[in-house]
Amino acid sequence: MHSVVHLLKSTRFPAVQRSRLDTLQVNLGYLCNQSCTHCHVNAGPKRTELMQGPLVDRLIALMQQGWVRQLDLTGGAPEMNPEFRRLVVAARRAGVHVIDRCNLTILSEPGYEDLAEFLADHEVEIYASLPCYLEDNVDRQRGKGVFDASIRGLQQLNALGYGRDKVINLVFNPQGPSLPPPQAALEADYKRVLAEKFDVVFNRLVTITNMPIARFGSTLISKGTFDGYMDTLKSAYRESNLEAVMCRSLVSVDYQGVLYDCDFNQQLGWPIRDEQGRALTLDDLEANRLDALPVVVGEHCYGCTAGQGSSCGGALAA
Template sequence: MHATLPLLNALSFPAITRGQLEALQVNLTYQCNQRCLHCHVNAGPTRKEAMTDESLALLHRVIDAHSVQTLDLTGGAPEMHPRFREVVSHARREGLRVIDRCNLTILSEPGYEDLAGFLAGQGVEVTASLPCYSRDNVDKQRGDGVFDASIEGLRVLNGLGYGQEGSGLVLNLVYNPQGPSLPPSQAQLEADYKSHLAEDFGIVFNHLLTITNQPIARFGSTLVSKGTFSAYMHLLRDSYRPENLGAVMCRGLVSVDWQGYLYDCDFNQMLDLPMVMPGLIGRERPHLRDLLQAASLEGNPIITRDHCYACTAGQGSSCGGALKE
């Protein structure tokens, strides 16, 4: 049972508006073979929510109709959706950059042994969770045995060419702080990761993405239960840098939930804060079908709350890592 989170202020964060739509980030399912402490989705093995065939058909139509450049697949473990490969194949045929937000351990689960080969064959960019290069730290945050399974997954990906110079197969790793603190310098931490993983395990990768933990869902509840929620929020607000506003991911991204509803980001999705789309009649919650009718989203207001300070604190944070060093 989760601690009750304080209400997040709707007034203090600066107003921002949308730019050109560049990416769809689609939450295919909340089901996951792991249950991580920092997970803002509260994903886990018992979650059953998954995108329906109707919503998937609409997703394909939106991809065909809009000049979207990137399809970012997330979850849960997105690969656990039964039509994951169909979604990937359609987007790649349309020339989209496809990102799979992979937890690495899924690659060794029964029934997924050929998953890595499929990703490589489709030229999918793998963005993989590895919150530390230390076994103890990873297992503490993500569960016993996760580090060893993650290393094995990275070896499989490396063997297929991922992270190897000239292969064209991109492998990025993701770092989340273990507690209520901001990530360190992304460039310095990337150098540390590359050194340790190469020396200890012979593993290579392209980039490390540092992502600030959001004070919501499972991580937010942990902060409340430990009495550190208020201190963490003060840290985020005090570390705000206005120059990060222009690069936040919500300006060019739409987050799509498993039911096909639209949000400014994955975090707003978890807080049930739907995207604003002027012109909806009788509804306040836009859906994929509304994207088929919308010529442009530019200039539309973005829904903000105090959790948005996590994206603008320090070097900034997005699903693509730090905004500014």
């Protein structure tokens, strides 16, 4: 059986031209309190990979240079890295906007009881995973009790001003090999149901297409649905989405400090390379360092450009 990486390597996907780099998306490690079937990084409670202090020092130095506008922290559960809070504090002192990609259940884990207050105190924008507003669907995808814990987390964040003067966005992933529904209509449904049933408010819903890589890609292969899903993505390709793909202004950094064009390339092991073929790291990163280097593309890039488009900020097309 072919691996996911082998199936995605050959592509006719169009070349992508970089624009101005202003966002560092940093994967702080694969340790997580959950193991979700759609997770493209294979995160879980038994993973031990975590970014260490010297690399966090390098990130802090980069943010002090003034060209980084946004720090986007992901994982795993990024909050489980012991360096998470030090990095957030340093970024905010440097005037950098910070995003935390939070699974909500981490807020009720032992040892993280003050996490919500920390995020609020430092005005961290939250992207919170909630794949459905129905309990059965969430627990089926993420495990029994996850929905209740997520709602409690949202209520805790609402009490601290999130959804009002502090920003919290919810993240939707389809449960199977299909494109997300229209983002605006789904957001309206989420807001209505969560407000009526749980008195929960949030700012935006972002829909993200499941990428045919890592755990989700392997599941597609095992079920014989990989080719069908790729056909779905390719047939829904929209050239107009190329102008807004996240790899034009973002660089992804793994827990070892290696640079990638996006978090998905990171999981495929496709780093950004210089003209001599050397994989670049944080030590190479400067404001204009990547301008002349091509974006590495593959078959999975159709996931970002299919239908309404997809990025870590949600749909690309209104």
